[in-house]
Amino acid sequence: MRDQRRSQDLVVRRLRFSDQDDICDHFLRLDAKTRRARFCGAVSDKGVLKYAQNILRYDSIACGAFVGGELRGLVELTGFSHSWPSKAEAAFSVEAAWQNIGIGDALFEHTFTMAQNRRVGTIEMMCLKENNPMRHLAAKHNAQLIVDSDAVEAVLHPSWPTPYSIAKEIVAETSEYPYLLFG
Ligand SMILES: CC(C)(COP(=O)(O)OP(=O)(O)OC[C@H]1O[C@@H](n2cnc3c(N)ncnc32)[C@H](O)[C@@H]1OP(=O)(O)O)[C@@H](O)C(=O)NCCC(=O)NCCS
DSSP, rough: OOGGGGSSSSEEEEEOHHHGGHHHHHHHHHHHHHHHHTTTTTTOOOHHHHHHTTOTTEEEEEEEEEEETEEEEEEEEOOOTSSSSEEEEEEEEEGGGEEEEEEEEOHHHHHHHHHHHTTEEEEEEEETOOOOHHHHHHHHTTTTEEESEEEEEEEEEEOOOOOOHHHHHHHHHHHHEEEHHHH
């Protein structure tokens, strides 16, 4: 039978204050395994909610992946206004039922472009050592993987903005042009 998840369009765009309820709902829907992978440890509903209510800060950018209008995946780029050359940390979450169909990949590409356009020199991502999907996603985007005793740090260095990268972000943000989910 055809996988229904693959027949729907995916829209990736920056999240705004008007998306706050969707952000909280997305984080609360993350199952225990996904939460552990995302936060590198167990987190209660209360803890997740508190976290979700604070992600739209002045020094962060959050992008969401919407499938059929529902927020199913999210990436945060944090801390990039604290240093020069700018350094930011990226953290991803895709709901378990929506993993492995390209949402993480689409979020990665969009975030990378946004970081490039804001002259972020270094993007860092931390995950547990056993988080093979995240390791694979980072390696696929040419990140350098630094393996610790129980964690992995993935590091990327975006190039300077180009007319293409700026146009790519503008088109994505203004048209909400849907990616097609292919298996
Ligand atoms: C990591 C995560 C964001 C990836 O999102 P996703 O939407 O599933 O990603 P995609 O579907 O775009 O890509 C997943 C890739 O991992 C691969 N993969 C899946 N399971 C894998 C495994 N056990 N080992 C290696 N690769 C694996 C898939 O084949 C796919 O690769 P491909 O596109 O080359 O075929 C998602 O799994 C997630 O939210 N995990 C929990 C939270 C988390 O780990 N966050 C990272 C900490 S910052």
